[in-house]
Amino acid sequence: MTSLESRIAKAIWRATADDWLKLTDSDVVIVGAGPSGLTAAKYLAQSGLHTLVLEKRLSFGGGIGGGGMLLHKIVVDDRALPILKEFGIKHTYAPEYGLYTLDSSELMAKLAAGAIDAGAKVIHGVTVEDLVIRENPFRVEGVVVQWSAVHISSLHVDPLFISSKAVVDATGHDAEVLKVLERKNPSLGIKIPGERSAYSEAGERAVVEMSGKVLNGLYVAGMAVASLNQLYRMGPIFSGMLASGRKVAEEIIKDLRGVHA
Ligand code: 48H
Secondary structure, eight states: OOOHHHHHHHHHHHHHHHHHHHHTEEEEEEEOOSHHHHHHHHHHHHTTOOEEEEESSSSSOGGGTTTBTTBSEEEEOGGGHHHHHHHTOOOEEETTTTEEEEEHHHHHHHHHHHHHHTTOEEEESEEEEEEEEETTTTEEEEEEEEEHHHHHHTOOOOOEEEEEEEEEEOOGGGOHHHHHHHHHOGGGOOOOOOOEEEOHHHHHHHHHHTOEEEETTEEEOTHHHHHHHTOEEOOSBOHHHHHHHHHHHHHHHHHHHSSOO
């Protein structure tokens, strides 16, 4: 047998290549492993769709970890209860406030575990820098990816591609995928005005209502919905993010499989 060092390297190269050969043709690519992206990933994967989450950082949870002003708790309201139950996330009712509190660490860990256990693949350290498109009629058919480390280094390195039937922009406040479309495909008329000031009640409701398909092959979830539609921000209440992820998943399942989730 060859040296342990050689076997470590070969095992990793082989397993990575095996994964990437499958992931290169995914049913759904979700950009961003924040609350909306991970929630969408669980429901999509459990419906049998080949689901890939690409996260530019080396961690899960996006904005969850910062809690409310770095305090380790966030809140949800009644609307999130069915989703918390499905992910097995503990929560405590605060009757004086009509809200449930939960640990940000548990929310991050269990959303990720729920997505992965349902069959979604999450790859860290990969930045989606562009989309694969087709014209006449316009449709999105995948993403253009690069190692985040290459982005940070500013080296000029050509990217690679992942084909997919649906792409979800779950990149949060920055709406990074939609902004690429706005910049590179002006004829589509997509504008990203950014979110409005805080009005939690209205923001939570609207972000779910407006989550879904943007154009053929492209969907939006989470705070990217607020940036696209100039909706109110809501602060560290996460019912809307979770429900947005579930709603996008249901819409994609319906579009790709012709069935309700
Ligand atoms: C790969 C990328 C790329 C890219 C970004 O910000 P998130 O937590 O997103 P949401 O929308 O699921 O949740 C928003 C919530 O955390 C929040 O900020 C709220 C509720 N704010 C309310 C308020 O009033 O402020 O996660 C997005 C993830 C992050 O992990 C990014 O690193 C990742 O997407 N990401 N990954 N390629 N181009 N861009």
